[in-house]
Amino acid sequence: xxxxxxxxxxxxxxxxxxxxxxxxxxxxxxxxxxxxxxxxxxxxxxxxxxxxxxxxxxxxxxxxxxxxxxxxxxxxxxxxxxxxxxxxxxxxxxxxxxxxxxxxxxxxxxxxxxxxxxxxxxxxxxxxxxxxxxxxxxxxxxxxxxxxxxxxxxxxxxxxxxxxxxxxxxxxx
Amino acid sequence: xxxxxxxxxxxxxxxxxxxxxxxxxxxxxxxxxxxxxxxxxxxxxxxxxxxxxxxxxxxxxxxxxxxxxxxxxxxxxxxxxxxxxxxxxxxxxxxxxxxxxxxxxxxxxxxxxxxxxxxxxxxxxxxxxxxxxxxxxxxxxxxxxxxxxxxxxxxxxxxxxxxxxxxxxxxxxxxxxxxxxxxx
Numbered sequence: 643x644x645x646x647x648x649x650x651x652x653x654x655x656x657x658x659x660x661x662x663x664x665x666x667x668x669x670x671x672x673x674x675x676x677x678x679x680x681x682x683x684x685x686x687x688x689x690x691x692x693x694x695x696x697x698x699x700x701x702x703x704x705x706x707x708x709x710x711x712x713x714x715x716x717x718x719x720x721x722x723x724x725x726x727x728x729x730x731x732x733x734x735x736x737x738x739x740x741x742x743x744x745x746x747x748x749x750x751x752x753x754x755x756x757x758x759x760x761x762x763x764x765x766x767x768x769x770x771x772x773x774x775x776x777x778x779x780x781x782x783x784x785x786x787x788x789x790x791x792x793x794x795x796x797x798x799x800x801x802x803x804x805x806x807x808x809x810x811x812x813x814x815x
Numbered sequence: 816x817x818x819x820x821x822x823x824x825x826x827x828x829x830x831x832x833x834x835x836x837x838x839x840x841x842x843x844x845x846x847x848x849x850x851x852x853x854x855x856x857x858x859x860x861x862x863x864x865x866x867x868x869x870x871x872x873x874x875x876x877x878x879x880x881x882x883x884x885x886x887x888x889x890x891x892x893x894x895x896x897x898x899x900x901x902x903x904x905x906x907x908x909x910x911x912x913x914x915x916x917x918x919x920x921x922x923x924x925x926x927x928x929x930x931x932x933x934x935x936x937x938x939x940x941x942x943x944x945x946x947x948x949x950x951x952x953x954x955x956x957x958x959x960x961x962x963x964x965x966x967x968x969x970x971x972x973x974x975x976x977x978x979x980x981x982x983x984x985x986x987x988x989x990x991x992x993x994x995x996x997x998x999x
Binding site: 734747809 | 835841867870871872873874876877878881885890900903905907908911912919923928929930931932933936937941942944947950956957959963964966967968973974975977980981982983984988989993994
């Protein structure tokens with residue numbers, strides 16, 4: 643695996659990641675699992691769950707995992723550099739030009755067009771996790787109950803996930 | 816200068832290390848560190864930067880790090896801050912990959928991770944509804960949303976293009992409106 647390919651792939655992903663971690667999951671899955679076969683679906687789901695309960699931005703965690711898988715430590719460094727590079731360039735420009743770009747009418751119209759896509763991508767993320775990871779009725783039921791508990795009680799996201807994992811040890815078959 | 820750069824590196828390393836759950840979960844800690852403790856930002860600037868981060872690509876923490884680093888110490892400052900915020904992830908995930916490669920072969924560990932995924936699905940569902948509620952849902956929004964669902968689930972178009980199509984439709988149909996209601 644050429645490191646330059648790893649860099650370009652994650653640069654591309656970083657450039658279209660609007661709206662935070664979960665919305666990018668369908669993009670990562672399509673590119674890294676379906677198109678390039680850099681990781682299997684099973685690995686991909688494992689990376690998602692670990693990324694959510696370890697420190698740092700989800701996208702950086704995912705980049706490190708996949709980068710390591712395809713190119714060892716240098717692959718991990720290359721992938722994280724690639725995924726952060728678009729933000730780095732854009733924010734540096736904004737820091738100099740005092741946010742002129744982000745307040746232009748064309749750019750705001752562009753973002754207005756992306757916002758509804760983000761919601762569709764989030765639904766896509768739910769679908770891909772459920773389809774790939776839930777093989778019996780139990781995890782579906784757990785997810786539905788978890789949704790109501792999380793919405794009602796606004797629990798700390800990290801502790802909530804650890805609790806769900808622990809329940810999973812006992813319930814999932 | 817070196818001292819300033821190392822301070823930026825240290826501050827953002829700390830933020831990267833102690834922010835579990837990514838994105839929005841990082842906001843309170845970032846505010847405490849950047850506004851209250853180190854005074855890199857006024858509270859108003861912080862929320863302005865947060866708003867900019869939401870309309871630019873990339874993780875919010877990386878955006879914040881680059882912006883503050885650049886303002887404090889130019890391009891080198893941006894590099895040190897950004898490296899700082901990503902380093903904990905890089906180290907921790909690399910160590911996990913090194914030492915726990917076959918961990919999911921254990922059935923209980925596997926169940927633990929599937930259990931976490933049920934929670935992840937619940938959290939994403941929560942975020943989805945939250946984003947929808949906070950949006951101005953007009954005819955344009957509905958149309959692009961429905962079109963995106965068709966592109967993703969039926970036509971199975973690469974999501975990268977789905978994003979670009981949405982952005983292009985925004986430019987075509989929304990620019991006029993934003994030109995009329997210019998901000999400030």
